[in-house]
Amino acid sequence: MAKPLGFEKPLGMRDILPESLARQRYLEALLREQIEQWGYEEIATPSLEYHDTVGEASVTTTERMFKLLDKQGHTVVLRPDMTAPIARVVSSLYKQIPFPIRLYYQANVFRAQEKEAGRNAEFFQTGVELIGDGSVDADAEVIALAVACLKTAGIRSFQIAIGHADFMAGLLEETVDAQEDRNRLRERLTDRDYVGYRQLVDALPLDTDRRARLYALLRLRGGKGKIDEARELTVNGKARRAVQTVASLWEALEAYGVTEHVLLDFNLVLHLNYYTGIVFEGYAANLGSPLVGGGRYDRLLAQFGRPAPATGFAIKMDRLLQATDAKPPKKRNRLLILYTEANRSRALQEAQKQRQNGRVVITRLISESGQEPPHADDLDVIRITGEEDVG
Amino acid sequence: MSGSDRMQKLTIAMPKGRIFEESLVFLKEAGLTVTADLQESRKLIIPVANSHLQFILAKPTDVPTYVEYGVADVGVVGKDVLLEEERDVYELLDLKIGYCRMMVAGLPDWQPTETPRVATKYPRIASRYFREQGQQVEVIKLNGSVELAPLIGLADRIVDIVSTGQTLRENGLVELEHICEITTRLIANRASYRMKSEAVDEIADKFLSVIPRR
Structure with missing residues (x-):
């Protein structure tokens, strides 16, 4: 690469000028106030973490991490998310603190981008983690809190899509015998390639009932009614339990009064092999990408030696800023x-x-x-x- | 206010060029009348009368980009472009138009060489394919007239789409390996797929009703 010119910054890094930063800080303050009202306490963790600990545990893949060597020759990473560092703290410094633990953060995280040179590689996030509570009510709490945060931030039109990590896996186990075929189908769904998924379903030696159920999976996106539709597709076991969890969650969300902002999508796949239960993603009108994502990750804490169920979400501040016209009140001259x-x-x-x-x-x-x-x-x-x- | 956008205005990105005409017929059959002189007109944004739809005309390779960034909610695009661009979009439907195939071609007397070179408009597809075949090749990106490359010794093989095979024949090239079938697809933006689920489903259903008839 040519020697950088004076004005250039490393790929994906950006400056935030006073006017934009004032807006961001204002929104952060609104979110902070909302989140603290739900009993979450703020935590900060280091920018650098060991690759072998937090890096390995993180949901972000190694290729997308910024890696460097410390003076002892260990590979360290710029934190790619805040969830893994928080899991580390909860399992070490906070080991004596009884569950449930409610923590939140407002921090920058780093993820290297492959495409579009200008795409951000440093993100500001506001997020929460509710650790040590495996109940559906914990899932409902973080979703309701995400809804409250988006409302507080002045997002007028938004939807939270909710799915369950086990539903698709369970349905595939019920309908497709060979593990290899199941993996290929899962891959298609993860890639959002519904055409490829249908082609593969057509090509597999399946009876008409199973084929119809696999086809129907693609239509499981909508309101409360989709719960019964999903239940009808399952025989027993994993997928059925996932539907039951979603049904209980819906009841809890009704109690919170937030279901008008909720859309069920049993195909919602977020980070396979990381999330273990309810997953969700939030979208705002006129914004092409999701601005909040989260879900249940019951296996992460065990990697740091303190096994516990956990759930949480992160809001991407740059997208939140794009989606809202909220700005700080005019100041006195x-x-x-x-x-x-x-x-x-x-x-x-x-x-x-x-x-x-x-x-x-x-x-x-x-x-x-x-x-x-x-x-x-x-x-x-x-x-x-x-x-x-x-x- | 309710969570979903009541208006649900939908922007559809349409590719100019190879599959444009066929797509237009397709739209008409699906009950979406678009003014006939669409391609002649220089306008790039075309509203559809009495509907919540508008079209944007784009270069085919840009269609997935528009859709990924959400400036178009859905798009019509060839699978060749999708494979090459690797954009994060939903691939909803195979419209079963714009049939062609992605293949490796070369001169009839082609023999494996020590330093294989492949010319193509699709460097990602070519690299991926040869890697899967366990071959290390040098991929040369060209923007047009790919068939020329083997004739003048720039590359010993090419990777390109073929529909009738006429261009290949006229240049004395033959198909060596078949990579995959290509058809036109309906794609959707991740957020629009949820935020405008009704409008997206409506257009997908309209398209779906036309597919079996063809």
Whole structure:
């Protein structure tokens, strides 16, 4: 690669200028307030983690991590998400703290991008983790909290799609005998290649009933009615239990009064082999990509030696900012105090007094002849000039 | 306000070029009347009268990009482009139009060489295919007239789509290996698939009702 030019940043990194950052911080403050009302406490973890611990446990694949070597020669990664570091803390420093543990974070995470040079490789996220509670009510709590967060952030039109990691796996186990074929079907669904999935279903030696059930899987997206449709497709075992969990979850979400924002999608596949139960993803009108994602990950904590069920979500702040027009309330005008050298102490004392009164004050030394103050709509100007009246 | 968009305005990305005409007939059969001079007109955004639909005309390789980023909710595009672009979109339907096949071609007397070179408009598909075959080849990306490459010694084989095979024959090339069948697909954006589920399903059902008749 050519030597970087002065203005260039590493691929996918970006600057956030004051106006944008003010919006982001404002939204973060709104989310923080909402999340804290649900009893979550904020946590911060290091930017660098060992590849062998957090890196291995993370849902992000190794190719997408930024890796470097520390002075001892260990491979370290820029944290690709906050969930794995939090699992590490809960299993070590927080080992004595009884479950359930409710934690939240507002932090940046790093993921290298393959396509589109300009795509972000550093994301700001606000997320929560509810650790040590395996109940459906815990799933409902984090989903209801995600809904509350999106509302708080001023997103007017949004949908949370909810699925279950076991449903598809269970249905495939019931209908397709060979493990290899099941994997191929799962792969198609994970790739969102429904055409390829149907072609494969057609090609497999299946009876008409099983084929019809595999076809019907693609139509399991919609409201509450899809629960019964899903149940009819299953015989017993894993898939049936998954449907039962979704049905109980729906009841809990009704109790929270959030079902108008919920869409069931039994095909929703998020990070195979990581999520273990309810999964969900949130979308806003006129935004091409999901802005929140989450679900139950009951196997992660065991990797750090403190097995426990857990669930949570992360909101992508850049997408949230795109989807909302919420902005910080207009501030009171800033105060500019212009002063001459002879009036310095009077001017600076006045500035301190005004600051104590809550004003934003900028001071500037001018020459006796007096320059024109810069004009700005959000600026009140005071001049403290002339002969000093005996100090 | 309810979670879903009541208006559900739907933007459909249509590919100019090879599969455009066939797609247009397809739309008409599906009950979506589009003004006849669509391709002649220079307009790139075309609203459909009395409906919540609008079309955008795009270069075929850009259709999945528009759909992935959500500036189009759904798109009509060849499987060749989908395989090459690897975009994160839903592939909803095989429209069973625009039939052709992706293949490896070369001169009739082609023999394996020590330093195999393959010219193609589809570098990803070619690399993936030869890797799966256990062959290490140098892939040369060309933007057109791929058939020329073996004739002038730029490459010993090409990877391209073939429908009738006429271009190959005229240039004295033969099909060596068949990679896969290509047809036209209906794709959808991840968010639109959920946020505009009714409108997306409606258009998919309309298309679906036409497919078996063909």
